[in-house]
Amino acid sequence: xxxxxxxxxxxxxxxDELFDYLPGAMGQPEPGTRVxxxxxxxxxxxxxxxxxxxxxxxPSRLKSVERALDPRPLFAPADxxxxxxxxxxxxxPLGDALFTALPARLRESGPxxxxxxxxxxxxxxxxxxxxxxLARAPRQQALLARLLESPEGLxxxxxxxxxGGITSALRALRAKGLVESCRLEPGAVASADSSAxxxxxxxxxxxxxxxxxxxxxxxxxxxFLLDGIxxxxxxxxxxxxxxxxxxxxxxxxxxxxxxxxxxxxxERFRTRLPGPLAVLHSALAAGERERAWHQAASGExxxxxxxxxxxxxxxxxxxxxxxxxxxxxxxxxQEGFRYSARDxxxxxxxxxxxxxxxxxATPALETLHNVIAGRYHRLALPRRAxxxxxxxxxxxxxxxxxxxxxxxxxxxxRMHAALATGGQVLLLLNRRGYAPxxxxxxxxxxGVCPDCDARMTLHLGERRLWCHHCxxxxxxxxxxxxxxxxxxxxxxxxTERLEEGLTELFPGVRIARIDRDSTRRKGELxxxxxxxxxxxxxxxxxxxxxxxxxxxxxxxxxxxxxxxHALYASDFRAPERTAQLIVQVAGRAGRAERAGEVxxxxxxxxxxxLQSLLREGYGGFARAALxxxxxxxxxxxxxxxxxxxxxxxxxxxxAFLAAARAHAEPLCSSEVELLGPVxxxxxxxAGRHRAQLLVQCAxxxxxxHFLAHWTPTLRAxxxxxxxxxxxxxxPQEMV
Ligand SMILES: [Zn+2]
Ligand SMILES: [Zn+2]
Numbered sequence: 001x002x003x004x005x006x007x008x009x010x011x012x013x014x015x016d017e018l019f020d021y022l023p024g025a026m027g028q029p030e031p032g033t034r035v036x037x038x039x040x041x042x043x044x045x046x047x048x049x050x051x052x053x054x055x056x057x058x059p060s061r062l063k064s065v066e067r068a069l070d071p072r073p074l075f076a077p078a079d080x081x082x083x084x085x086x087x088x089x090x091x092x093p094l095g096d097a098l099f100t101a102l103p104a105r106l107r108e109s110g111p112x113x114x115x116x117x118x119x120x121x122x123x124x125x126x127x128x129x130x131x132x133x134l135a136r137a138p139r140q141q142a143l144l145a146r147l148l149e150s151p152e153g154l155x156x157x158x159x160x161x162x163x164g165g166i167t168s169a170l171r172a173l174r175a176k177g178l179v180e181s182c183r184l185e186p187g188a189v190a191s192a193d194s195s196a197x198x199x200x201x202x203x204x205x206x207x208x209x210x211x212x213x214x215x216x217x218x219x220x221x222x223x224f225l226l227d228g229i230x231x232x233x234x235x236x237x238x239x240x241x242x243x244x245x246x247x248x249x250x251x252x253x254x255x256x257x258x259x260x261x262x263x264x265x266x267e268r269f270r271t272r273l274p275g276p277l278a279v280l281h282s283a284l285a286a287g288e289r290e291r292a293w294h295q296a297a298s299g300e301x302x303x304x305x306x307x308x309x310x311x312x313x314x315x316x317x318x319x320x321x322x323x324x325x326x327x328x329x330x331x332x333x334q335e336g337f338r339y340s341a342r343d344x345x346x347x348x349x350x351x352x353x354x355x356x357x358x359x360x361a362t363p364a365l366e367t368l369h370n371v372i373a374g375r376y377h378r379l380a381l382p383r384r385a386x387x388x389x390x391x392x393x394x395x396x397x398x399x400x401x402x403x404x405x406x407x408x409x410x411x412x413x414r415m416h417a418a419l420a421t422g423g424q425v426l427l428l429l430n431r432r433g434y435a436p437x438x439x440x441x442x443x444x445x446x447g448v449c450p451d452c453d454a455r456m457t458l459h460l461g462e463r464r465l466w467c468h469h470c471x472x473x474x475x476x477x478x479x480x481x482x483x484x485x486x487x488x489x490x491x492x493x494x495t496e497r498l499e500e501g502l503t504e505l506f507p508g509v510r511i512a513r514i515d516r517d518s519t520r521r522k523g524e525l526x527x528x529x530x531x532x533x534x535x536x537x538x539x540x541x542x543x544x545x546x547x548x549x550x551x552x553x554x555x556x557x558x559x560x561x562x563x564x565h566a567l568y569a570s571d572f573r574a575p576e577r578t579a580q581l582i583v584q585v586a587g588r589a590g591r592a593e594r595a596g597e598v599x600x601x602x603x604x605x606x607x608x609x610l611q612s613l614l615r616e617g618y619g620g621f622a623r624a625a626l627x628x629x630x631x632x633x634x635x636x637x638x639x640x641x642x643x644x645x646x647x648x649x650x651x652x653x654x655a656f657l658a659a660a661r662a663h664a665e666p667l668c669s670s671e672v673e674l675l676g677p678v679x680x681x682x683x684x685x686a687g688r689h690r691a692q693l694l695v696q697c698a699x700x701x702x703x704x705h706f707l708a709h710w711t712p713t714l715r716a717x718x719x720x721x722x723x724x725x726x727x728x729x730x731p732q733e734m735v
Contacts, residue, residue: 230587
């Protein structure tokens with residue numbers, strides 16, 4: 001170790017470089033510690049990333065770190081390695097990536113929450129007491145007796161588990177000055193008795209084989225695809241594998257696309273696995289989130305359940321990663337640090353040396369491609385647990401059919417039949433609001449968003465026009481704003497209008513709508529789902545939220561109202577997403593003993609995607625879709641990066657991209673292809689014009705090599721007024 005060590009510090013913000021400081025008086029804290037440093041005329045919180053023997057400049061000109069903010073590093077070396085890798089791969093400034101991975105409060109200079117686990121111990125006065133002296137307060141007496149046995153203190157959680165409700169007894173002892181709070185090392189906490197884990201259902205042979213494969217792989221890196229149809233019991237396989245990991249002293253990380261949508265999964269984890277369960281997602285209050293982060297990082301929580309950002313949570317004993325619904329696009333962060341949590345989960349498992357299980361009923365084509373290439377190992381659960389039969393899928397040609405409330409006569413008749421036998425009906429319409437278009441019958445005026453290249457959706461319940469792209473809200477005009485005529489008409493149908501139509505068509509039938517509007521209030525989704533489960537709802541309608549991991553055992557008929565919209569979307573991933581949605585919805589029908597039925601309304605029954613799905617199921621569809629992607633040289637057979645620019649004027653956005661392209665051309669190897677710049681499919685949003693430049697390459701390393709040289713030139717480009725840009729590596733959305 002040389003004398004003059006240079007501390008290299010990452011700072012949040014757009015600067016993609018490390019800043020050199022002299023260690024000063026801070027000593028030599030380990031990398032991963034937050035430090036306070038002078039920066040320009042101000043002071044900033046940074047993260048110490050590494051030490052260097054020398055810097056490229058005169059060390060005497062360096063400033064010194066003011067002080068270290070943490071008694072121990074927030075990131076272990078393995079965490080730093082992962083985040084550095086991710087920042088490099090996604091071409092995002094390291095400081096910003098590191099700060100993204102921290103709970104909000106720690107991005108400032110605030111102190112860590114007291115570390116360890118909340119505990120209770122006796123004060124000197126308490127220790128001098130004998131239990132007999134508290135004979136008149138038996139609960140206080142019991143507490144005192146228990147604490148006398150453990151002078152170092154006991155976790156409050158353990159005390160509660162052992163003695164039951166202790167809150168008032170604790171308060172009384174505290175008031176008398178006999179006990180005080182303390183922090184305990186996580187190791188000092190007795191973990192929940194594993195016999196408390198509820199009786200586990202018996203595994204079928206495929207589940208048992210999948211579990212055996214994962215257990216055998218523990219201790220080393222191995223990526224699995226758990227390809228299980230809906231209802232085949234994937235969660236049971238996760239739970240058993242996690243229980244094994246936890247019993248051996250390890251930690252498990254489970255990632256899901258949206259936690260608010262999976263209360264059932266959370267509940268199963270809570271009841272079946274030893275706690276505490278650390279739950280991490282963006283809807284948590286900052287304090288709760290930070291506490292969960294500490295529970296994970298300290299090792300106190302053996303199991304961590306979280307959304308995509310949980311992929312960065314420090315886990316000192318990480319031994320298994322599970323990504324549920326791995327095909328879900330919301331595992332990709334769409335702004336700022338644009339990472340794929342699924343892909344990073346695989347990378348993290350590789351760095352740590354543990355298995356990673358990607359579970360889904362509808363694998364992403366990328367993942368299937370990795371299976372075919374032999375990189376991932378596929379475990380199949382082809383049967384529904386409990387022997388329930390899969391639903392039959394029928395295409396319903398609605399050309400020339402008289403529709404009422406968007407429902408064809410055949411679908412209406414099937415609905416009546418299902419309801420008559422006591423079944424529940426699920427209807428999917430992937431469009432919220434009342435009507436997607438408000439138009440004038442006299443002059444043709446259409447309600448468009450003044451800030452976007454898009455129409456405003458009519459929400460009748462709230463009596464407003466709402467732009468789903470920028471959030472702009474306007475009141476509904478009484479007369480046509482253009483000609484003053486009174487004949488304004490609503491075209492098309494959203495979930496709100498479907499609900500209204502159903503109420504008329506099925507009088508007396510109880511109907512529930514599940515979409516982002518109806519579930520905005522906290523707890524509303526849980527309440528609606530519970531009502532469905534208790535059988536208080538007979539028709540359930542909603543958007544794709546319905547296809548996200550809920551169980552609806554009473555549903556015997558599922559209908560997709562309008563498929564055609566998705567069949568002809570411009571995004572090359574639209575067919576894949578549509579097939580996934582259909583299969584996920586189908587999986588909700590007939591899960592118990594009764595076989596279900598799925599009806600897809602379409603005007604294009606001959607569409608090859610629908611035909612391959614119908615004949616051969618998702619696997620057959622995926623094979624056909626992969627062949628198409630290969631022929632068109634699209635991912636996963638090529639690799640993409642998308643440079644987006646937006647500005648108040650379209651010319652400015654395009655000019656920036658043209659300059660970016662000019663810098664790219666000399667750097668391009670023969671494998672790298674530049675497409676654009678062109679206006680984006682949604683060419684204006686929130687008053688800003690949008691354009692994009694696509695980079696396509698047959699080899700991932702060649703693309704990375706190109707990006708490594710190109711990105712710095714983008715940062716150095718002459719600023720064009722009002723232009724904002726971003727780079728998206730492996731983009732999931734092309735709009
Ligand atoms: Zn008009
Ligand atoms: Zn708008």
